[in-house]
Amino acid sequence: MIGHATGRLVVPGAGVIGLAVARAAAQDGWRVTLVDPAPASGASWVAGGMLAPVTEAWPGEEDLLALGLDSVARWPLFAAAVSADAGFDAGLHPEGTVVAATGSGDRAELHALADHLDSLGRPVQRLTGRELRRLEPAIGPDVRGGISVPGDPSVDNRRLLAALRAACDRAGVAVDTRAVAAVVDDGTAVTGVRLGDGGEIRADAVVVAAGAHSPELHPALAGLVRPVKGEILRLAHRPGALPPPERTVRALVDGRPVYAVPRAVPGHGDLVVGATTAENGFDTTVTVGGVRDLLRDAERVLPGIAEYALVEAVAGLRPGSRDNLPLIGRIGPEGLVAATGHGRNGMLLVPVTAAAVVAALRGDAVPDAARPADPRRVEPAAVERS
């Protein structure tokens, strides 16, 4: 029943995407139920929180860059609106990003990224190691140069989740903590979701926002998303230690990417260090090798963190798509909408995803930048519905 913003909408998945979609749809007139056995957990809870369209830009992924730039431009208003709904700050941290390079190979790779950004007309400031340290005194002497990208800010993911939950409450979104087994349709249109306990919730439309688990919910999504494990560490500043950076610090250390995102709000650790990348199915084990790599590489860039407390080590599963573009929009039977496959860019793409999903639910055109994310661009895998 797409096109009638007054129907019943079920959203399986109460991560950051599901929460933002539920809030926006409820504000648009839908009666919304979020269904998730563990709201605000999973990849959204683990995320570093970088809003980094530019420093995540890779040659050949211009559609993703355009989508990210569209979304990052929406972030200040989105954060302000969610903060107003929630009654507390949603955690947007406006300071930008610096990218640091250590070895000569790392510097060459960073130069190539800067040249690519130049060719796209994106402003990039090239900095020596000394200039970087003037911006961020926490950066150590092994860093020989880098770039500054003021337009890539960050968000405190856990604060955002709390604010989105409060905003959903305010908007009248219901939360059901049972597990969704499958989206149900009558061959033409969705009729609701079947729950793990055998129950069912009837709906006129379903937005699948179940991250890496999305393909399990409907054959139209089969094989379109896979879990990409990422481990992160949360560090806390201790008295006497060097203060954390103000900006996100990304780096290449002997070819390995590492980042450190400061959290302005205390209580969940002052610095998030991430992230490893591994494809091992639905495994969320934190490994010795992963923690060792993150600590070693982060210390090369920010040596003062040796005196920080290590307060958390945790892994999440990014929902990886085949072409690194998310899947946002109508797919399969009438009333089914995908909002998944965001990979490393989930936090960044929250505002544009919510806007595109609400448009799709209305039957309106999605924002231009979201058109390449149409899920119908890819064929589902020939997997029988279990």
Added chain:
Amino acid sequence: MIGHATGRLVVPGAGVIGLAVARAAAQDGWRVTLVDPAPASGASWVAGGMLAPVTEAWPGEEDLLALGLDSVARWPLFAAAVSADAGFDAGLHPEGTVVAATGSGDRAELHALADHLDSLGRPVQRLTGRELRRLEPAIGPDVRGGISVPGDPSVDNRRLLAALRAACDRAGVAVDTRAVAAVVDDGTAVTGVRLGDGGEIRADAVVVAAGAHSPELHPALAGLVRPVKGEILRLAHRPGALPPPERTVRALVDGRPVYAVPRAVPGHGDLVVGATTAENGFDTTVTVGGVRDLLRDAERVLPGIAEYALVEAVAGLRPGSRDNLPLIGRIGPEGLVAATGHGRNGMLLVPVTAAAVVAALRGDAVPDAARPADPRRVEPAAVERS
């Protein structure tokens, strides 16, 4: 009221020493109350569990070696008795210890330890790197040589704590989970303990087994024990990874000591890696630098652990004495007995400490090996009771 094994005994501190003392005293006729807001926690919960009189032997600490050898000889009967009381295995792991060396400086230091043990008449088997790997295939190629010490076994500290708690229940020991503020005496003899909530428990004798916090409880103990922080990691074997060693593996890596103690019983991690050493007062923060050192050094010796899960990182406070010998026996007013200051050797010294304390409570002579641990060998610091 020492000498009457029928009185009321209060034991502040329900770590492994307090629990073992309480069990033994109750079995000897005392009506025992253990007082601890968090029984079976602290250093006892964090401990690696090595029972290592020989591989902890240092020139100049022959009294400690003799005490450790006395205690390790008591361990099999002690473990069997506690297991019988508890109705389940107390966690003694009879496999011994190998000590590995990496760099040439490490090998020289290990040779000096072996020579020292030879001079004491302790049997030591010198091994090449290849011979070590034949014993323990988990040991990596960076290890160039080492020694085997079959007589230094280990105990699963958390299993031991559970067994001692069950044994205390069986023996009729009462547990009070309020905090002890001070041992109270009338100028001549102890009369009980004052609690943090203002209450009091009257007693004929008090055994202070409060680890690093012991000096806070009576002026006679002032300054005799200090907190020595140690961080440990608990790793869990994952399918496909190299199996953990069967023996305790100790090593010197570029001069830094590291150990890995296998746990035969699953559920709390398969391998305990430790331990850092720091003196920062009562700080139990797990630091980035501590975890980095442990991972780096342990991986040098056991490279297969890179694929293990890192399941826990935690710090405890060893109760360090001035001369590394524990404080076991009567001190201060009549009825006051110390059982603290065990430093790195708490697990090892449990059986001899329990035996010596029961003897002291009876007014009997303590075991010969425990005589150098008489607390009256050292003067308390001139600290006024607060």
